[in-house]
Amino acid sequence: MSGPTRRPTLRDVAGRAGVSTSTASLVFSGKGPVAPATADRVRAAAAELGFSGPDPLATSLRQGRVGTVAVVVEAPLREAFRDPFALAVLDGLADELEAADRTMLLVAQPADDPVRAVAQLSSQAVDAGVFPLCGIRDNPVVEHLAGRGVPLVGSGSPDGPGMAHVRTDEEAAIGLTTQHVLGLGHTRVAHVSMNLxxxxxxxxxxxxxxxxxxxxxxxxxxxxxxxLAGDAAPVAVAADLTVGSGEEAGRLLLDVPADRRPTAVVCQSDLLAAGVVRAAWALGLRVPQDVSVTGFDGVDLPWLDATLTTVLQPGVEKGRALGRLVRRALEGEPVADVGFPVSLRVGTTTAPPPA
Known part of the structure; x- marks a missing residue:
């Protein structure tokens, strides 16, 4: 019985074409000058031998890289795909990684089972790890990848030795919208938080x-x-980052007697703010005449018949900033934390409080 057929190699192709192995390699990589007649001869020899190209795994081992970056999404992927800000960050990150000839390996990591991602990554070779959406405080994936010498980049958390971040000053950022409604004269101000x-x-x-x-x-x-608003200001914590949870939080805060109802609600995301606006409308309240509502991120919500006053945090640009840190780390450059600026956009959902 004959054994398995040996896979033809680049050396075999070079021998058939009568050229050096390095010349044959240049033909397949397209990274060097080769005479057209010589290149045609190499391709013909490859076709005769059934050689489809160099083994990518062997190439990656020789180069010390695999061309893949682990992108850890600390939530079920379906949740990230429903969040327009998360999608914008991933788009920007993908742009930078594509320019560096890297692909993304998306790894979902639910907060109630973070160790699962370690098991998934233990059998994967990756060049770097990115945590683009600012997840849990302590993540076992950080220790796992750092122990393998993999460069790590994040968006504020998790943290670890040698990890570089694109950081938004979250306290100062929410202060933009909080100070805005306080400056309009609101004294009964409430807050909708993302899940803590x-x-x-x-x-x-x-x-x-x-x-x-x-x-x-x-x-x-x-x-x-x-x-800014004081510890006594009412706060609702949303179950998840959805319009539905925002609406539930809005009802919790607004469906109370008028003399206790907040006249402004500062939200930690645009999706939650959109839910609060819907809750106000359902309760017969006008936005902003009866209640002002603010968001965070500045995502496009064309289906909401209002323009949110919000903190502008351009997601695509944040993703690109993360990608640039990854590229620098992979090129052996020293990397450190960089700040990410945000700004206030005043829309149609805020006004002075009712008389």
Missing amino acids: GLRSPTRAARPDDLEAALYLDAAGRLRGFRA
């Missing part, structure tokens, strides 16, 4: 939420809001 930890129903905030928070971006925004 493990999944729970939409609920009123608890005194220990900040100490127990797993998500540092949500905790930073809550801390920034309270620094």
Whole structure:
């Protein structure tokens, strides 16, 4: 019985074509000058031998890279794909990685089972790891990849030795919208927070939420809001980052007697803010005449019949900034944290409080 047929190699092609192996390699890589007649001879020899090109795994081992970057999404992927800001960040990151001839390996990591991603990555060779959406405070994937010597880049959290971040000052950023409504004269101001930890129903905030928070971006925004509005300001914590959860939080805050109803609601995302606007409308309240609402991110919401007053945080540009840090790390350059600027956009959802 004959053994398995040996796969033809680049050396075989070079021998058939009567050229050196390095010349044959240049023909397949397209990275060097080769006479057209010689290139045609090499391609003909390859076709005769059934050689489809160099083994990409062998090439990557020789070059010390595999061309893949692990992109860890600290949530089920379906949730990230429903969030226009997350999609914008991933788009910008993909642009930069594509320019560096790298592909993305998306790894979903639910907060209630973070170790699962370690098992998935343990059998994957990757050139770098990126945490683009500012997830949980302590992530076991960081220790795993850092132990393998893989460069790591994040968006504020998680953290680890040698990890570089594109950082938004979350406290100062939420201060833009909070100070805006306070400056309009609002004194009864409420807040809608993103989920601070493990999944729970939409609920009123608890005194220990900040100490127990797993998500540092949500905790930073809550801390920034309270620094300006005071600890007594009502806060609702949304179950997840959806319009539906925003609407539930809006009803929790607004469906109360008029003398206790907030006249402004500062939200930690545009999706949550859109839900609060819907809740106000459903309760017969006018936005902004009866209640002002602000968001965060500046995503496009063409289906909302209003322009949110919001914190502009361009997602595509943030993704590109993450990608540039990855490229520098892969090129052996020293990398350090960089700040990411945000700004206030005043839309049609804020006004002075009702008389």
